[in-house]
Amino acid sequence: MNPFTLNYHSEYFCDRENEVKVLKENALNGLNTLVHSPRRLGKSAIIHHLFYQLEKENKFETLYIDLFASQNLNDFAQIFGENLLNRYHKKNLVSGIKKLFKGLYASISFSADGSPMLNLGIGEGQMETSLNQLFNYLENRKKPVIVAFDEFQEIASYPEKAEAVIRTITQRLNNVHFIYSGSSFHILQHMFYSAKQAFYQSSESLIVGKISEEKYREFIRANFEKFKKRISDDAIDHLLTFTDRYTYYTQVICNQAFYKTNKGLELDEAILLTSNYMETRKADYSGILRLLSDNQQKVIIAIAKDGEVSKPTAVDFLMRNKLPSGSSTLQALNALLEKEMIYKSENGYVVYDVFFRRFLDRYY
Ligand SMILES: Nc1ncnc2c1ncn2[C@@H]1O[C@H](COP(=O)(O)OP(=O)(O)O)[C@@H](O)[C@H]1O
Ligand SMILES: [Mg+2]
Known part of the structure; x- marks a missing residue:
């Protein structure tokens, strides 16, 4: 097991206590939150960590929806619908479809890896009714629901007036609150901070920065020690300087440092490690530069x-x-x-x- 993972893991998660606290308070107070930062600093991971805690505390139901691959409202409905099916009707997809998509053309097929895929045929005139139906399902849950739409800036490029449609539907919900997250600051800024836009003043805002040096240092040291390895302060310094303390790059380099270390990692070895790592990436990066x-x-x-x-x-x-x-x-x-x-x-x-x-x- 390597403690420096690139997938969210509740046990190997560094800090973000303040961010999670703010999101939790907003949820308790029925407020929506816009989460933004440059890519790869850890927004999605913060949401996963929050949801892990909320589910454990049993006060909220949570739904994480990644809109990255969506290109229009039909995709949106499909991704949203698939998530609802998975969350609430995993055991009986057919009856789930009947409940969620009453009166609509919807069916299930299975992809090569066996995961269910929803096929939706929503006519143009039916879109608002269908989305209403999906959101109402959550409105009628006993527990309050927090829905996170990750990569939310995607909806700005849908061909339909998606922002207005989604905002109108979500605005009247009392039992469902939202986290909107994304990296394209200028798009999100336009969506949330211009007076003419549908999402104007709809949300609190949380800007995610780098993890503090102190917290990251401690996290790295503790995880080496947990597996009976050592890393010197100088070596940690070098790694954090090399990655400029950006979360993703720090995780990648620490992952390497961890598995290449038998007992202890000193500064000279850390320098060699980062330099060897750059060597392995040289061909890729030359290719990118040439473009x-x-x-x-x-x-x-x-x-x-x-x-x-x-x-x-x-x-x-x-x-x-x-x-x-x-x-x-x-x-x-x-x-x-x-x-x-x-x-x-x-x-x-x-x-x-x-x-x-x-x-x-x-x-x-
Ligand atoms: N607090 C954290 N502790 C450990 N790893 C993290 C943490 N935050 C993010 N990561 C890891 O860093 C990478 C980038 O995080 P991610 O949440 O995908 O960033 P973003 O959503 O801002 O683009 C992921 O591999 C993620 O698992
Ligand atoms: Mg993300």
């Missing part, structure tokens, strides 16, 4: 070398990195933002993927 235009390559390398760049069109930054004119650099920057290769943090532009940042810094 970018010349200017985009220059700009992303320059940003990686500086770590964080607040004024990418400032003369000294352009000169120092031999970048093209301000306008060409800006154009490349915008293309990189669009591709989500870089993002704008509070302190400036950074390369989104921390390992890619290290790769560029090291080999260019």
Whole structure:
């Protein structure tokens, strides 16, 4: 067993006490919450951890719905419906379908791995009624229900006026409250903070940041010790600096560090480990870099070398990195933002993927 998992595990979960507390308080007070942060910091894991606790405490029923692969309202209804079937009617899918999709065309088929797939044929005029039916099912549960819609920004790109439809239906529910989660800050900002949008002022907001250095340090040390291994403070320092303390990258590197360590890990071994790891990723990352235009390559390398760049069109930054004119650099920057290769943090532009940042810094 490796304690540094990439799938949520309640026993090997680091901190996030405040975030879970806020979400729990909002749930108890009947408030909805918007959870956002850059990708891979741990939003989904926080929701899983919250739901694990809520289910254990027996006060709420919970439903986690990942909208990542959804492209329209029919997909939404289908994913939502599948989750309801799985949660409440796993033992008898056929009778479940009858209860949930009364009066609609719905059937079940099984995918190659044996998991049930719902086939829904909802006519255009039937969509609101059908969704109402699904949400009403939850409204009528005895216990209050918390529904998390993860990757919620997807609904902004549905061809239908999905936000208005979903907001209208969910607004009148008393027994169901929501967590909306996502990474695309500018889309979510538009959805939740512009006065004209359906979700305006519908939710509290929780911004997820990095796990504190102190907590992550302790978590790493404790999990090595739990399995009778040691890791020195310097080694932990090195790993956390290497990953910039981003959750996903820290978990990946600690996973490696853990299984490559027999008894103890010292600083020089930790340095060797991160450097060997970058070696294994070299081919992938070179491939990604080659897909970018010349200017985009220059700009992303320059940003990686500086770590964080607040004024990418400032003369000294352009000169120092031999970048093209301000306008060409800006154009490349915008293309990189669009591709989500870089993002704008509070302190400036950074390369989104921390390992890619290290790769560029090291080999260019
Ligand atoms: N508090 C935590 N402790 C341990 N691992 C975590 C924690 N938070 C997230 N992870 C792991 O880090 C990775 C990224 O987290 P995830 O929740 O998917 O991020 P996000 O939803 O923000 O993109 C996942 O592999 C997840 O299991
Ligand atoms: Mg997620």
